[in-house]
Amino acid sequence: MKKLPRRFYDRDTTQVAQDLLGKLLVRRSDGLTRVGRIVEVEAYLGPHDLAAHTSKGLTARTRAMFGPPGHAYVYLIYGMHHCMNVVTEADGTGAAVLLRAIEPVRNIAGKTSGPGLLCKAMGVTMQEYGHDLCSRDFYIAEDPAAAPPAIVARPRVGVDYAGEWAAKPLRFYIEGNRYISKK
Structure with missing residues (x-):
C-alpha cells in the first residue's frame, strides 16, 4: 500500500473529500493492522462554512483543524462517540473532511457505517x-486494486442549524456501496 503524501491533503477540501473515496484507512496498534476502505465523507470548508467547527474560530478544540494538512482532527460528540476528520488545505485554513463510513477490508469487527462507529471499529479516540x-x-x-468510484453528492447530515450551508452537496459517497451511513 502506498501511503498518501502530504501534498494530497494540501488541496481544495471538496476535491480531497471526493479523492478520499476508495482509499484505505490503515491503523496499526497492539500488533494488529486494521484496514477499511473509505466509502463516505463530508467536506467542511473553513470558518465561513457555518456547519464547520471552525466557524466559531480558533479554540482549544479546533486547533488541529487549523493546523497543517494531513493531520487528524478528532472530537467527541454527545459525550460518547469519537469522530475523525482529515485536515486539508494550507496551515491556518480550518478546513477538513469528516470520515463517515468505511467498508471493512481487514481485521475490523463491528459496524462501520457512521462516523462514531467507524472510529470505534478502527480504535480511534x-x-x-x-x-x-x-x-x-x-x-x-x-488501493492499487481499486477502480475510480462512481461518486454521489448530497447535503451533509445533521447540520440543519447551519442555514444555507446545510443544503450544500458536500457529502460524498460511493454509489451503491452497502456501508454508507445514510441514503
Whole structure:
C-alpha cells in the first residue's frame, strides 16, 4: 500500500473529500493492522462554512483543524462517540473532511457505517487528536486494486442549524456501496 503524501491533503477540501473515496484507512496498534476502505465523507470548508467547527474560530478544540494538512482532527460528540476528520488545505485554513463510513477490508469487527462507529471499529479516540496521517502507524493509502468510484453528492447530515450551508452537496459517497451511513 502506498501511503498518501502530504501534498494530497494540501488541496481544495471538496476535491480531497471526493479523492478520499476508495482509499484505505490503515491503523496499526497492539500488533494488529486494521484496514477499511473509505466509502463516505463530508467536506467542511473553513470558518465561513457555518456547519464547520471552525466557524466559531480558533479554540482549544479546533486547533488541529487549523493546523497543517494531513493531520487528524478528532472530537467527541454527545459525550460518547469519537469522530475523525482529515485536515486539508494550507496551515491556518480550518478546513477538513469528516470520515463517515468505511467498508471493512481487514481485521475490523463491528459496524462501520457512521462516523462514531467507524472510529470505534478502527480504535480511534482522542489520543489520535492531531495525529500525523503521514506516519507509519495510522495513515491513508492508495488501493492499487481499486477502480475510480462512481461518486454521489448530497447535503451533509445533521447540520440543519447551519442555514444555507446545510443544503450544500458536500457529502460524498460511493454509489451503491452497502456501508454508507445514510441514503
